[in-house]
Amino acid sequence: MQRNDMRPTEAELEILQVLWEKGPSPVRTVNDELSRKREIGYTTTLKLMQIMAEKGLLTRLKEGRGHVYSCAIQQNDTQQQMLDRLLNGVFGGSATKLVMQALGNSKTSEKELNEIKKYIENLEGGKS
Amino acid sequence: MQRNDMRPTEAELEILQVLWEKGPSPVRTVNDELSRKREIGYTTTLKLMQIMAEKGLLTRLKEGRGHVYSCAIQQNDTQQQMLDRLLNGVFGGSATKLVMQALGNSKTSEKELNEIKKYIENLEGGKS
DNA sequence: AATAATCTACGAAATACTTCGTAATTTAAA
DNA sequence: TTTAAATTACGAAGTATTTCGTAGATTATT
Structure with missing residues (x-):
């Protein structure tokens, strides 16, 4: 299993998010995605991903002209x-x-609240 | 009301924690408390708290030989x-x-689970 | 009043994080 | 095969965060 004490930074988290959602991707894809939210240079994304690969947060495989990166840690x-x-x-x-705080200040639907209730009842069952 | 977009850093959060728990305190008290968890110099704590005061995260009052600091933001x-x-x-x-993730991997007691369930039911009531 | 203890102010080093430019490399197109 | 486009490697600057030493000020002790 992966080292457990990794603390992705803010910027790293953004990248992980993209990869978790889109699956293994080249830098270009990740950068395009990040660019939709904020301005960021291609080499910035590249560098970050290279560092993350060094740290063990990502793995990469040569693929065509460049690399395809994958998350090395589970979401x-x-x-x-x-x-x-x-x-x-x-x-x-x-x-x-x-x-309570999470549920209080968020627009969680009734349906979801119900799911959570069921989930809790399940937990309770497992404990008794 | 206090500015809402303040992002206390990790170190700042440690200090806020102490002040929230112990109430307004001098640097010495906060530093003693932090020292129980990790090694940290007095002037480090002092400097952090001074910066936090500048940022508006803390307020301070002269009191005897030094100052007493208080949190300027609500927990x-x-x-x-x-x-x-x-x-x-x-x-x-x-x-x-x-x-779900919070409840799943934590040792929440049945009693607490029940409280949460009631809390949810309350929320549901309020929405209908 | 002299000495010691405590605290503050200040500056700056050490570390971590984010950003990007440039040059070299590789692949695709003309 | 020359040119153009895309990607990578590398270094380094910029910013934020954390750390602490030193000098000076303040308060308490002798």
């Missing part, structure tokens, strides 16, 4: 890790507090 | 802001996904 693992960080760093470790 | 606001950031940055904006 789930990253989510969990960053969640833990927020939980301990800002919510004093209370998942309850975090969950 | 709630900060929690919400960082939650939003995580939500959009890593969970694609889906509070549901985030909540």
